[in-house]
Amino acid sequence: MGKIDNSKFIMKLKNIIIKVITFLGLKPLALRYISNIVHQPPFSEADVSDQKIFSTFTSSSGHQFNLYSGFRDRIKPNWRDMLNENATDYPNANTLKTRLHAWENRIQGPFKILKNLGFNPIEKIVLEIGAYDGATAYAISKHGANRVIATDYTTYYYNQLNKENKEFELYKRETEKLFNLRKSYKTIVTEKYYNNVDFVEDDICNTTLTENLADLIVSWEVLEHITEPQHAIRNIFKALKPGGWVFHEYNPFFSIDGGHSPCTLDFPWGHARLNSNDFHRYIETFRKNEKGMALPFYEKNLNRMTISDLKSYCELAGFEIVALIPWSKKSHLEKITHALYQQVIENYNTASICDLSSPSVWIFMRKPIKSDNTNCTSSK
Structure with missing residues (x-):
């Protein structure tokens, strides 16, 4: 009983903190990092013992799943924001400063590791893939x-717009939204750092970027969304200068939050435990009003690349993998039963326990120079 009471108290406390930070104009940061504001809650995200069952779902293979109230909120507390497509307000100066400062801190870890490995990103040409509003790019510019x-x-x-019939006007609206978001940082970033960033519309799977363009290529939470990751990694190799480095951090599909906001279902690892037909049926049954967003996102915006696939694609492209680090969580690993894992590999037979228990993966790679004798087709 104590566990249930404590869990409810923590959830209420989180909601109060979100309201306070939202009032102060810092909502995006609150939603992204709220799990770090309250230190170590007495439950794992994968734990549903304190949640009520509101329904059940039976898969085509006969597996019955209990559906839990509040599970999606726990995994993706800001999922409702994705449904608010009519919001036109742009972040105020305080929110922009907070986002920029957060990214200035976030890039420090990977950049320090790169420096320790003998590569200093300062005074280099950096290519960021998946720039969104530009906060990361401006942080990299400020870094030097x-x-x-x-x-x-x-x-x-x-x-990912929640529309079943998407029109070209909506595409134009998204283009304008991104342009205005990036432009809004002009009010808080000095002219030098602002003008140092060039935004380019590019699909890395079918890139128009020139070869040997960048000294360093980076991305955060992007690789899982690329439709053809093997093609993308091959193009990343081409765009990198010989001797250049790559850092990626990504959130694999098979992790507990790998369904992201549109495709996180109401039971742990639901998006990976159902096959495509069952996933469609689930959305039709329980989230019909989100169908226009969830189904295209599931089919077009999430790949099924495993950690093993990533390693293979990078080696085949010619990269030397210096470090491949799955950040597994013990609390997630403890919730992966034999039955749960079997349900996943019924649909994705190459998925591993490491794929399921690692919500974040880091990879550091290097493109060998021509005179380098390094065997870049294998990594041990």
Whole structure:
């Protein structure tokens, strides 16, 4: 009983903190990092023992799943924001400063590791894939990059609009939204750092970027959304200068939050435990009003790349993998039963326990120079 009471108290406390920070104009940061505001809650995100069952769902293979009230809120507390497509307000100066400061802190870890490995990003040409509003690109510019080329693919945002019949006007709206978001940072970033960033519309799977363009290529929470990751990694290799480095952080599909906001169902690892037909039936049954967003996102904006696939794609492209780090969570691992894992591999037979228990994966890679004798087709 104590566990249930404590869990409810923590959830109420989180909601109060969100309201206070929202009032102060810092909502995006609150939603993104709220799990870090309250130190170590007495439950895992994967734990549903304190949640009420509101229904059940039976898959085509006969597996019955209990559906839990509040589970999606626990995994993706800001999921409702994705349904608010009519919001036209742009972040105020305080919110922009907070986002920029958050990214200035976030890039420090990978950049420090790169420096320790012998590569200093300062005064280098940096290519960021998946730039969104530009906060990361401006943070990299402030860190000392010589030039930042920030790319993104508007079709990704267009696909996740909650509309069954998407019109070209909606695509134009998303393009304008991204432009205005990036432009809004001009009020808080000095002219030098602002002008140091070039935004480019580009699909890395079918890139128009020139070869040997960048000294460093980076992305955060992007690789899982690329439709053809093997093609993308091959193009990343081409766009990187010989001797250049790559850092990616991504959130794999098979992790507990790998369904992201549109496709996180009402039971742990639901998006990976159902096959495509069952997933469609689930959305039709329980979230019909989200169908226009959830189904295109599931089909077009989430790939099924495993950690093993990532390693293979990078080696085949010619990269030397210096470090591949799955950040597994013990609390998630403890909730992966034999039955749950079997349900996942019925649909995705190459998925591993590590894929399911790692909500974040880091990879550091290097493109060998021509005179380098390094065997870049294998990594041990």
